[in-house]
Amino acid sequence: MRTKTVLIVGANRGIGNNLLQAFVRESWDVTGTVRPQTRTEKDPTVVELEKVGVKILEIDYLDETTIAHAAAQYGSDRPLDLLINVGGLSPHPKSWQDQTGEMMVEKFRVMAVGPILATRHFLPNLELADNAxxxxxxxxxxxxxxxxxxxxxxxxxxxxxxxxxTVTLAREWEKEGRKVTLVNVEPGFVSTRLTGWDGVDDMATCIAGLMKVFKDIKPEDNGTLIKWDGNRIPY
Structure with missing residues (x-):
């Protein structure tokens, strides 16, 4: 039987790194991505990934050429069972008065556009897998x-x-007959560098919950927003 494959975009810190370690423990074939700048700067988190022995690709959501290159490196004939788009930016600042146009555009490009571009480039690999x-x-x-x-x-x-x-793609793919299920997840408000170490949920508990959510995803979940504990969140 073929080993299940997972690609985690944004795998060297926080939630992404904890998910990567969980998949490694469960003997998945794991690929993680880091931003090219992170590798160039010899960030210690990349060194730790290399020690774990997972495959590492470079993706910057702000640069589609890096996504295309990573997909080519992954291999056109290699199935992908699960794509997890984790990479993001801080929720801060909180006050509306501190929000700027540049900040809004950057967060939109990284957290909304980037995952869709990754989905586009890795779709051929996803369609090589059953129940992707x-x-x-x-x-x-x-x-x-x-x-x-x-x-x-x-x-x-x-x-x-x-x-x-995510919902738009889910509805369009249903009409096109594509057998790939898309969901959004709420990972929990956990303490990471991204949140400025602010958080209320326990990382280990949330990661364990997310792993169960991933295993339980069914086609009828297409387009939904699922909390780490399995409950659905209304849009």
């Missing part, structure tokens, strides 16, 4: 109906755009 899945790491902050206290406007806008893009 795409998981976009989103946030309950992207839910309009759940926004009861504001804050983090640029981040919320980008995640809402990602949610809409």
């Amino acid at each position: 899945r795409i998981v976009n790491v989103s946030s309950a902050f992207g839910s309009v109906s759940k926004n009861s206290f504001g804050t983090c406007m640029a981040y919320r806008m980008a995640k809402a755009a990602l949610n809409q893009a």
Whole structure:
């Protein structure tokens, strides 16, 4: 039986790195990505990935050529069972007065456009696998109906755009007969460098929950937003 394959975009820190380690422990064939700048700067997190022994590709969501190159390096004839788009930017600053146009555009490009570009370039590999899945790491902050206290406007806008893009692709692919399931997930508010070490959820608990969510994804989940504990979040 072929070993299941997973590609984690944004795998050297935080949630991405913890997911990578979880898949390694479960003996998946794991590929992780880092930004080219991170590798050039000899970031110690990349060294740690190399020690783990996973395959490493370079992707910068802001540069589509890096995504195309990574897909070519992955191999056109290699199936991909699971694509996880993790890479993102900080939810801060919180106040609406601190939001700038440049910040909004950057967060949109990284957290909404980038995952869709990765999906486009790795779709041929996904379609070589049976029951392939795409998981976009989103946030309950992207839910309009759940926004009861504001804050983090640029981040919320980008995640809402990602949610809409995932649902749009899911509906179009259903009509086209593509057998790839797309979902968004809420990974939990965990403490990482990205959040400025702010958080309320336990990383190990959330990662274990996400791993179960990944295994339980069914075609009827297409286009949904699923919390790490398996509950669905309304858009």
